[in-house]
Amino acid sequence: MENKTIARTLRLLSQLMELHEENPFKIKSVANAYFKVDKLPFALRDKPLDELDKIEGIGKGLASKIVELLQTGELQELNEILDRTPEGVVEMLAIKGIGPKKIFIIWRTLGIESIGELYYACNENRLIEAKGFGLKTQEEIKSAIEFKLAANGRFLYAQVEGFAKTLFTQLSVWTANIDDLALLGFAGQYRRACEIIDELEIVIGTEQIDAIKQNLPAFEPLSLIEAENSFICTTEAGFRIKLHVVEKSAFYLQWFTLTGNTEHVEKVLALAGNGPFANEEEIYSKAGLTFIEPELREDFDEIELAKANKLPTLIQYEDLKGSLHNHSTWSDGVHTLEQMAMYCKENLNLQYLGICDHSKTAVYAKGLNEQRVFGQHQEIDELNKKLAPFKIFKGIESDILSDGSLDYSDDILKTFDFVVASVHSNLRMDEAKATARLLKAIENPYTTILGHPTGRLLLSRAGYPIDYKKIIDACAANKVVIEINANPLRLDLDWRWHRYALEKSVLLSVNPDAHRTEGFHDMHYGILVARKGGLSADKCLNAFTLEEITAYFNSKRPN
DNA sequence: GCCGTTTTCGGCCCGACTGTTTTCAGTCG
Structure with a gap:
């Protein structure tokens, strides 16, 4: 187990202890241990277990919690306190601007047990009734929830990068078993290196299109369902994945089309015609443009710059x-x-x-x-x-x-x-x-x-x-x-x-x-x-x- | 629950800011 996981577990424990009004000094020491573990320059799992309590801020009690985590991957005390806390209340801890004290009031005096209910209560003007809450706090909670809801199913590029690369390798190997000349490429937001990814798109170009399509639902890393011209799936974490299977002859046009944003693609194709194209470079050259890197295909000013041969040489x-x-x-x-x-x-x-x-x-x-x-x-x-x-x-x-x-x-x-x-x-x-x-x-x-x-x-x-x-x-x-x-x-x-x-x-x-x-x-x-x-x-x-x-x-x- | 001794228990404590209060509590980086 990584220090980061241990630290997060301790933080959650301290927050839940606050929600259950346990001894503030105990809470503080757990929170302090979270902070200390997060800043350690070595991995706790590499440390002899009997030396853990020598680390500053970690005594006998916390050392035994860390040992339990390292050995079982779980913490009984945390499981018990989680059992006594509604799931929705735990989720509220992730809302910026409210902490355990306010969540305690929301839960215990207003009887609100989920983020949905909390949002509803803001709209009903019910939060201002509670002690320590006023109109501004209510408005702030409302917009913090809206921000959080808008983030559902969306991920940072860095959060999905490792997963995307592994998946791509697995898919390449799997595809090669059916068609070892197939072409694969990332498309969409991921290929454009967007800072936030809503959906991971991959294009497969093959001459064995029927065989690939028939077998894709058996590709084990994902549980794919056939949709309109594509296969889709949502991971347990809520991440959407879309695989496009296309004729190999159409691969580069499709890859291009599924990479740039809609406006970019429409504008370039209006200049380039309908192909066929041997590769992406040919699409741009037929459009009278210098090649535009995937990251730039956002319909900013990249097409004008490419037309004038004034695209910057992008930093590496x-x-x-x-x-x-x-x-x-x-x-x-x-x-x-x-x-x-x-x-x-x-x-x-x-x-x-x-x-x-x-x-x-x-x-x-x-x-x-x-x-x-x-x-x-x-x-x-x-x-x-x-x-x-x-x-x-x-x-x-x-x-x-x-x-x-x-x-x-x-x-x-x-x-x-x-x-x-x-x-x-x-x-x-x-x-x-x-x-x-x-x-x-x-x-x-x-x-x-x-x-x-x-x-x-x-x-x-x-x-x-x-x-x-x-x-x-x-x-x-x-x-x-x-x-x-x-x-x-x-x-x-x-x-x-x-x-x-x-x-x-x-x-x-x-x-x-x-x-x-x-x-x-x-x-x-x-x-x-x-x-x-x-x-x-x-x-x-x-x-x-x-x-x-x-x-x-x-x-x-x-x- | 941790620490630091007064080796058996008492003290632990960022400061600024904001919003809610009418003197302060909660949250943040």
Whole structure:
């Protein structure tokens, strides 16, 4: 069992204990153990069982719970408390903006036991009757439920990627048994590398179309049902899959048709005619267009650009020379500064690491006060001597405070090589306030990069509203780079605004926001959306070489 | 339930903000 699973189990246990009003200090210790387990730099399953209670925050009681989890995969105490809690009440824990205390009131005093009932009660204006609830809370719960319902059956790209790849391999092997010359390809949102996937589409082109169709329901990894020209299935987790089986001669046209969005496909085919086509390249060339990568087929401006032969050369993961905006054990990271640096140097073959631990206001994350900033800089200087020519840049993820100011005085700010400014608190501002707040941070001469501009968490939280054009224009005017936060939950700046930023000559940066060494790999997801946005390597800050980015930081810093 | 001793039990506690209150509780990163 992974630490993450153990941590999640402990979190659920602590939340349920709160719902059942158990001893608050017991609850706290379980919640604390969740937090600690989540931040461990080693796997609990590799640790001798009698040493678990030596870990800080884990005593005899919690150690025995973890042993039970590791050995049986279950926790009796959790099962018992789950039995005493309606399923719908447990589901409410996933609604952003309400915690166990409010759910307790909803359940016990209003008698509401499911999210559906809760939504109904909001519409009936019944929530305001309860103590501690008012009109605003009711409205907020209502919109949080709507956001959650809209996420049903939808998944992050990163959530389905592993499953999709495995399925594709299994399907390829299975198909080859019937027709070893069959053609297979992903289509739809997955091939376009959309950040959210509603449905996984795969196209099979074969000369044995009847044999494939007859046997597909026996393809064991899925329970497929024949539908209109396709086979469909929904996994237990609610993920929809659609397989299209087509004549091999029609494969490339079908693959193309099922990949791009409707408008893109219609516009290209209007230019290309009806084929037949030997491959996708031929479709575009017959349409008088240069080849358009699948990620771009969204009917933005890609057809006009292809017509004028002005499509950007899309950035690739291999173009990245370094990684900016990452955390270490100095704040809330799991691995030490040296471990993070060594991983970039040895495993990822990068030239530099930008370390951006949290600033002092982020107390919950061990944010660095002025003395610790100084201490970290000393360690960086030492490591830079040791690791040369690899370079660690002194960065900080400075909170943007409610009034838009940064978290340190200019005297401290000027000691950094670069500053990522981002919002972590007071996320519920309206558009005017949130925009003004960001504008002030962008205009600060020490701001190098605007971090996750909207604070959104895909499928979970909308993020505060901002006036994108004003923000991007201000970044252009103040030479501030905008982050593409590569965490698959964020992917913020949204790719739909990359083009506008690039038109305004704003640089973008694919930042993993890594809190452990494995986190660097999220840059893969950042690259996928950056490609959708039309980013080329020369417009990406962390595709700059060490020399180039050093010069860039030096030119940006006020004297 | 954990910790740190005062080796047997008492103390554990982020701060800002918001919405609900009329002085504070819940939630968040």
